[in-house]
Amino acid sequence: MSGSGSRVTRRAVLAGAAYGVGALVLGFRVGEVVAGTARRAIAPAVLHPHAFVRITPDGKVTAIIGPAEMGQGVFTALAMVLADELDADWNDVSAEASPADPAYGNPLFGGVQATNASTSIPVFYDSMRHAAAAARTMLVSAAATRWGVAPGTCRTSEGSVLGPDGRRFGYGELVEDAAKLTPPPRDALKFKDPSEFRIVGRSMPRLEGRAKATGQPLFGLDVDLPDMLTATVARKPLPNARARTYRRDAALRVPGVRAVVEVPSGIAVVAEHYWAALEGRRALEVEWDLSAAGELLSSAVIEDRYRTLARSPGALAARRGDTAREFARAEDVVECEYVLPYVAHAPMEPLNCTIHETPDGCDVWLGTQYQSLDKQVAAKALGVSPDRVRVRTQYLGGSFGRRGSPDGDVVKETAEIVAAVRALRAPIRNVWTREDDIRGGLYRPMALNRVRAVLGADGLPAAWAHTIVARSACEGSEFAFLVSNGVDETNVAGAKDLPYAVPNLSVDVHQPAFGPTVQWFRAVGNSGTCFAVESFIDELAHRVGRDPVQYRRALLAGDPKNSRLLRVLDLAAEAAGWGTALPRGRARGVAIQDYWGTKAAQVAEVEVEGDAVRVRRVTCAIDCGLVVNPDGVRAQVEGGILFALSAALYGEIVLEHGVAKQSNFDDYPLLRLDAAPAVDVILVPSQERPSGIGEAAVPHAAPAVFNAIFAATGRRLRRLPLAGSGMKA
Amino acid sequence: MGSGKTLTINGRQHVVQAPDDMPLLWVLRDLLKLRGTKYGCGKGLCGACTVHLDGVAVRSCVLPVARAAGRSVRTIEGLGGEALHPLQEAWLEHQVSQCGYCQPGQLMSAAALLERNPSPTTEEIDSAMSGNLCRCGTYPRIRAAIRSAADRLRGDRSSAS
Numbered sequence A: 001m002s003g004s005g006s007r008v009t010r011r012a013v014l015a016g017a018a019y020g021v022g023a024l025v026l027g028f029r030v031g032e033v034v035a036g037t038a039r040r041a042i043a044p045a046v047l048h049p050h051a052f053v054r055i056t057p058d059g060k061v062t063a064i065i066g067p068a069e070m071g072q073g074v075f076t077a078l079a080m081v082l083a084d085e086l087d088a089d090w091n092d093v094s095a096e097a098s099p100a101d102p103a104y105g106n107p108l109f110g111g112v113q114a115t116n117a118s119t120s121i122p123v124f125y126d127s128m129r130h131a132a133a134a135a136r137t138m139l140v141s142a143a144a145t146r147w148g149v150a151p152g153t154c155r156t157s158e159g160s161v162l163g164p165d166g167r168r169f170g171y172g173e174l175v176e177d178a179a180k181l182t183p184p185p186r187d188a189l190k191f192k193d194p195s196e197f198r199i200v201g202r203s204m205p206r207l208e209g210r211a212k213a214t215g216q217p218l219f220g221l222d223v224d225l226p227d228m229l230t231a232t233v234a235r236k237p238l239p240n241a242r243a244r245t246y247r248r249d250a251a252l253r254v255p256g257v258r259a260v261v262e263v264p265s266g267i268a269v270v271a272e273h274y275w276a277a278l279e280g281r282r283a284l285e286v287e288w289d290l291s292a293a294g295e296l297l298s299s300a301v302i303e304d305r306y307r308t309l310a311r312s313p314g315a316l317a318a319r320r321g322d323t324a325r326e327f328a329r330a331e332d333v334v335e336c337e338y339v340l341p342y343v344a345h346a347p348m349e350p351l352n353c354t355i356h357e358t359p360d361g362c363d364v365w366l367g368t369q370y371q372s373l374d375k376q377v378a379a380k381a382l383g384v385s386p387d388r389v390r391v392r393t394q395y396l397g398g399s400f401g402r403r404g405s406p407d408g409d410v411v412k413e414t415a416e417i418v419a420a421v422r423a424l425r426a427p428i429r430n431v432w433t434r435e436d437d438i439r440g441g442l443y444r445p446m447a448l449n450r451v452r453a454v455l456g457a458d459g460l461p462a463a464w465a466h467t468i469v470a471r472s473a474c475e476g477s478e479f480a481f482l483v484s485n486g487v488d489e490t491n492v493a494g495a496k497d498l499p500y501a502v503p504n505l506s507v508d509v510h511q512p513a514f515g516p517t518v519q520w521f522r523a524v525g526n527s528g529t530c531f532a533v534e535s536f537i538d539e540l541a542h543r544v545g546r547d548p549v550q551y552r553r554a555l556l557a558g559d560p561k562n563s564r565l566l567r568v569l570d571l572a573a574e575a576a577g578w579g580t581a582l583p584r585g586r587a588r589g590v591a592i593q594d595y596w597g598t599k600a601a602q603v604a605e606v607e608v609e610g611d612a613v614r615v616r617r618v619t620c621a622i623d624c625g626l627v628v629n630p631d632g633v634r635a636q637v638e639g640g641i642l643f644a645l646s647a648a649l650y651g652e653i654v655l656e657h658g659v660a661k662q663s664n665f666d667d668y669p670l671l672r673l674d675a676a677p678a679v680d681v682i683l684v685p686s687q688e689r690p691s692g693i694g695e696a697a698v699p700h701a702a703p704a705v706f707n708a709i710f711a712a713t714g715r716r717l718r719r720l721p722l723a724g725s726g727m728k729a
Numbered sequence B: 001m002g003s004g005k006t007l008t009i010n011g012r013q014h015v016v017q018a019p020d021d022m023p024l025l026w027v028l029r030d031l032l033k034l035r036g037t038k039y040g041c042g043k044g045l046c047g048a049c050t051v052h053l054d055g056v057a058v059r060s061c062v063l064p065v066a067r068a069a070g071r072s073v074r075t076i077e078g079l080g081g082e083a084l085h086p087l088q089e090a091w092l093e094h095q096v097s098q099c100g101y102c103q104p105g106q107l108m109s110a111a112a113l114l115e116r117n118p119s120p121t122t123e124e125i126d127s128a129m130s131g132n133l134c135r136c137g138t139y140p141r142i143r144a145a146i147r148s149a150a151d152r153l154r155g156d157r158s159s160a161s
């Protein structure tokens, strides 16, 4: 189903059985639309996104959304785009998760149905409008035919077609006729001018907001099926560990335990409810044999090896001018090292998956960022053909990258348990404990950044060399196409596209494959590169006695392509009162970043008393192009900053001989309400193409706060988190 | 022992067969199918499982069911009733939820706070709510929503008197 070109396919398959005769279901394969949408050509030229709309005779409009809703508001935002172009009545609009189908593939990620890297709006904005405009055109045709008038004499408004002389049909009344028409080709469609938008650009409440405020069972963990059993796995501390001994009979004696089976990830206990499964798991008292587990590295050892690697050149990601010449003849080279530890995503909903095999197929319920990969993984582990697997995407109780495992780790494990206990003939829900999550690997990669600069007579950098050492999350995965010549694009983003005018630049990267497994974490490599770049530029400014905002301005102003970045810097500085006096102990720090097209600047204000740091306020100006849902964008900026503060202030997984020391929120603390700063958000109005928002405010928070700590104390901290520096938050 | 226990949940009596030490959280979720109360850590560290026991906010993941027997339990399903609770109204007005997973626990903690202290200061809100983690970072909106619900509740009370 690798739809190529601009073929428009009517997919009437969903129209019949489930929704009754006459439902108008539209899906389009709109390859050419996305070509203009793609922010960057990072994926192969396989372009086949989809947009779906379903309108039923009762006038209800359903936006069928491929990306997962994990709190970022994508269901509401894409439904708004659809509803606006369709001229639907917003009260009739709802959103639902799509099935796993290539039609919903993300062209920026090789056609995988991926909710990744804040791409949902940039990728699907046009496809949603396309689907809506086609549906609207068909509804107008149906009405015009009934009235015997020319379609051009009709218009649409709030869920109705209005004809000449005040005649009107609600969309629902037209569905049956419209469903018989052939969808018009794209070039025959007329799209709204953005000045005509009535829904896009207004703050709309989240469609599922009421369900979330009333505790409705929306999440994977809430799935409840008749006769369902619950499993939990005594997990291997390391992938190649082996169980030396365990007390199978003791576990089976726990009331409610129904089975104990070995699976590749450990020993699974299957029980009537989760508590019995946990009690059974405790009764196992597994003794693990780590002798075949491979090299048991501690974090400190990994960091030292990274430091050694950083002394030698890595794979080249960007070069201009001749940095080697500049460093060779410089009298003074400024050199700093910035380190980020491993961190765990720790979404609030523990990982889980429910699978039920029935004679007519296999249903998989879970929250996931990769429906299409999970479908393949489940099929393989169950030994069935993928077309028998139905992925039923639930609302995600957070994810931040964790429910985006290219190997489908949780699905695979669940399917293996199901295959091992087929005799029980029961749906199986597999639930990880919080400890499983924190200790389970797939962390944000540790990253060591070595940055060097030579300053010119004007105090500005004449040469800049940035060496990154971080394990690649893409190598060996479905997303290996993002790695070329030893450079994982997601490791170097934010460094190789340095916006500052530096005549001689080199960026290189080492991607060692040892250490724990790693996985993309909200804002991916930019968390590390932004910390390094924005700390270092701050150091250079202070070194030459320049104001950090003015210094950045001087390095941005010469290039017209920096105008939007410059604007957010100015807006944030002004709104935060940059340069105005603060009470003793307080200071401000700044950081900027262009995250995949979204430009943001943050000013953090901190208060330091002795060793105690309190982040008082963060001001963020952000330009994400056309804003679909302003309040939704504000929420993502607020949330993104607070999420990033957990990593900046507390987040660290420390490995001791290969095993994480941390296990739950007592030793892996997250930001709590009493430590949360006020967040001010300034949205820049724009008619540029919309870019992503789910991660764009994340990278800046750590460097802005650490730059502020320097301004307050003169102490330059170059290692995250704050908690490891002797200071505390 | 796993004897029958009588629990009063949201005003209704239930008899459950469960071991004494089974946490109330799993009795609610897995035996009574009340899935609004969430599991986040199982150790009393995150607040996702917060319910009221005789009006006091407790962590149901560390509360043995035997200790809830004969007492009154209130969960998110019983917070509003037919209409929304003023806090739930405020949650919608301020669009607090992101992923939403922590929010039942946040709402139950907030409701217990306002029941014992109808006019909390910012510091009192901060300290009452700091046991409830939100990984999505909805804290500023939680603060704002609690303030506006408190205002509304006080307004209702003064107009009634």
Ligand code: FES
Pocket: B038, B039, B040, B041, B042, B043, B044, B045, B046, B047, B048, B049, B050, B059, B060, B061, B062
């Ligand atoms: S689940 Fe009870 S406090 Fe976290």
Ligand code: FES
Pocket: A071, A348, A397, A398, B097, B098, B099, B100, B101, B102, B103, B133, B134, B135, B136, B137, B138
């Ligand atoms: S809204 Fe996602 S954890 Fe709070």
